[in-house]
Amino acid sequence: MRRRTLLTAGGALLGTGALTAAGWPLLSDYAREGRPGKVLTSKAPLPAPFRTPLPVPRVLRPTSTSATTDTYDITQQHAELEILPGLRTKAWTYGGTFPGPTIVSRSGRRTVVRHRNELDHPSVVHLHGGHTPAASDGYPTSLILPANGTYDAQRVHQDMNSGPHGASMAHHAMDLAEATRTYTYPFDQRAATLWYHDHRMGYTGAAVWMGLAGFHLVHDDEEQRLPLPQGDRDIPLMIADRSFAADGSFQYPWLDPQLHTPGVTDPYMNGVLGDVILVNGAPWPVHQTQRLRYRLRLLNASNARTYRLQLDPQPPGGNALVQIGSDGGLLDSPRAHDTLDIAPAERYDVVIDFSRYRPGTRVRLLNLHGDGSTAQVMRFDIASGSPRDDTTVPDRLSTVPPLDPTRAAVTRDFHFTGSDAGWTINGTAYQPGRALARPTLGQTEIWRFTTNFHHPVHLHLNHFQVLSRNNREIGPQDHGWKDTVDLRPAEAVEVVTRFTDYAGTYMLHCHNLEHEDMAMMADYTTQ
Template sequence: MRRRTLLGAGTAALGAGALTAAGWPALTRYIREGHPGTVLPSQTELPAPFRTPLPIPTVLEPTSTSATTDHYDVTQQHTDLEILPGLRTPAWTYNGTFPGPTIVSRSGRRTTVRHRNELDRPAVVHLHGGHTPAASDGYPTSLILPADGSYDAHRVHQDMSGGPHGSSMGHHPMDLTEGTRTYTYPFDQRAATLWYHDHRMSYTGAAVWKGLAGFHLVHDDEEEQLPLPRGDRDIPLMITDRSFAADGSFRYPALDPQLHTPGVTDTYMNGVMGDVILVNGAPWPVHRTQRLRHRLRLLNASNARPYTLQLDPQPPGGAAFTQIGSDGGLLATPRHHDTLDIAPGERFDVIIDFARYPPGTHVRLINRNTHGPAAQIMRFDIGSGSPHDDTTVPHRLSDIPRLDPGRATHTRDFHFRGSTAGWTINNTEYEPGRALARPRLGEVEIWRFTTNFHHPVHLHLNHFQVLTRNNRTIGAFDHGWKDTINLRPAEAVEIVTRFTHYPGTYMLHCHNLEHEDMAMMADFTTH
């Protein structure tokens, strides 16, 4: 479908009555400008950028280990954090920090994580990018109830009433545990940068906004044999945007400030964006670097904001970012970029050679997608020395088998739309337990995604390879194994995938978290 036709159809459908007068201007402006979301302004004075040192999330130590398995314990808890100088921010955290602690696992070695919920509401944990049995994938109604016994099934249903899923929840049994739940991750997958976050039905946007997100890194022999930067030169960077109230608390436009009724106000139904950029939980931080190659694991953990990342100034000769990995781990060969487009949920693993800059240079990481405070991300201050660098970026990184689309047994279409039904997939609001596809394990399939708005599409269970974008060759950022694909308005993408190992029910959804909460999800069941 041609771009004009698709946009016209989307506009007509949305104009038919899905939105109130307050919500419609934000979406029509979005169609015109091509941007997702609306900025929620902070109500407090914003700090000056590049004053706070970049925090590095703590690596969690296992509670115990065996010959085959590492066991971890994580507590979900209320914590007051100092994010803005001099103010306290009540947050929902993993082990008292935002981001949560980084968990490091080994490919081929099992990890179990026991989550204890000491929050005042239910929670779900999804390992984003994990090749995971269905029981541990973080299905949105597989809830960990608060440990204090304040919730039961009746209260869970009450919290859902009035929201986008209220009419469908009453007929679907939920998987409820009180206090704790143990997630098992076999890690029969290659090295990659994964992350874990809350995935509770209708409340994911609010929960992640309030702090429930952290890194989970997987290593393997192939990656470790490469002469890439490691140790303190291998840095995970969780990029998010947030807004703050006058007292320092997170500001979020929920319909119910107590978050017992799902949904956001109409103006923000296309996604919530903040005016403060946090990197690893710090506003516009600064990091002092040596004149050496550094590996940056970039994660867009924002609810709705996409970024176009660039270094300012660019190094001599350009090509500031050498991409070595994507969502699903190493690329076959490095790729060089002046800028990086990264949508919510996506990860890019890049090498930056700071030796290309003169000593004393201040190098900003900026966002070319916007102006104002959110146009700056962080700053790197280049040291004066010139130490020897024993790292390189090999011309060959990994052998990646290509899935053969000619062997596909099914081709399936998934249309991500704004319509009179709200945010839908194939004109259907999400209903737990209703599968839109039933792929067989081990078979190759082609899935086609089309959009009328901006939607970063995330697939659970297995990674995929991109075949085409808009019936042409793939984009600059579509290479390697992906689990999240950035679709702009009126785009179409074909992917090829093969689901393996685990039968059960999994998710396909938009990773704009407000879209996800407003029913832009679908089940698929492997067998």
């Protein structure tokens, strides 16, 4: 299908029949639920699952500390990694690894991160879920230019303005930093599982696919007082699908492999799906656990793939996945699930009690939205013995005061759709510097998202609470503070938020990264 035809058809893709009629070669579960994307099949031989031990990203040490501030340095650099056994994968990395190193911060204590760009192209860093001043939020044209001097303002402007994705630079003045940019995070926010990733306009999907993503964890006193699993039983899991060329390199359907024109080729503009599931950069890894409780920090870092996670076998009585946190930190009380749906950029902190299994049990983490190689994620092998477990999941985790929607000063509507104009919000392709909303700091607002297709919607600066889906009750995983909400076809989701602390320009966008790169973003300005 040509780009224009595909976008027009996308507006009507609300069910399996429409998907089939439109010619989309989608996975069966994706077709049944109107999920986006097209699989890019690997040319490299795929390894057998559950052979690679689960890697845990290293924790980055600060370069310096003071009474109020921890400072870190990260170099963005090319690296060759062994992801598939026996093959080398050229990656774009934070600090030479994929995922990048994990930064651990304390609520109320400032973190400063200096990023140096030794890649061959500009970059932007966004702390996803951070309550962050605008200057450090990672606006998509606030670029770090490569240290090798190959880019100037004219070339950057030309590259960003040359694609058929619908976005326009117009006369927007870019914020360019030579080689290095410093990001300041006050962390006046709750403990939460955050992550950082590239956010360059028009090129986010390619950059994240190539490896520019890492965890940033925030702790606070409230969380520390709880008897939850800690140390090596508190494990961040970055789940991401990828596709590999015959030589082991990352395979991505660039519209222009030279990176002078943003976007992907026509068949993949609705999202790129890989056929290899990586967890912390390893294909279908295995992790040996004791018969104890573990806290797993689940992050969907895929460009477009959604997952429905389930343990196999289920423990006696089910309810294996005890959710204790969401995007914005702890829930008020735990919620037990047999399955968890997680869209791109969403995070769920869950506790699994492996003592409910017999010693020697091999427990797979399945993806019920997948087929073939994408139907399973990783495996946990339960060790023998019955060690004493001094952890528990309290009935009360935190206080999450509900925002009162009756106090909302305004209700705003944002319609996410595909059309001849591209992937748009309110019928408008993204243009930097054009704000679709101007909320006042301290003001509570209701934002209503509607769609004619599937979009995970992400809001920068402030977290929100989900009020309703299609004027009905919220979903079982909509509780707590969120920064990304999974918006399904022909659905209206209402959220309530209060804008606080920082004036400036922020982003609202779809976190299907191919949709984002093809103009499904909008500015809003707090004042």
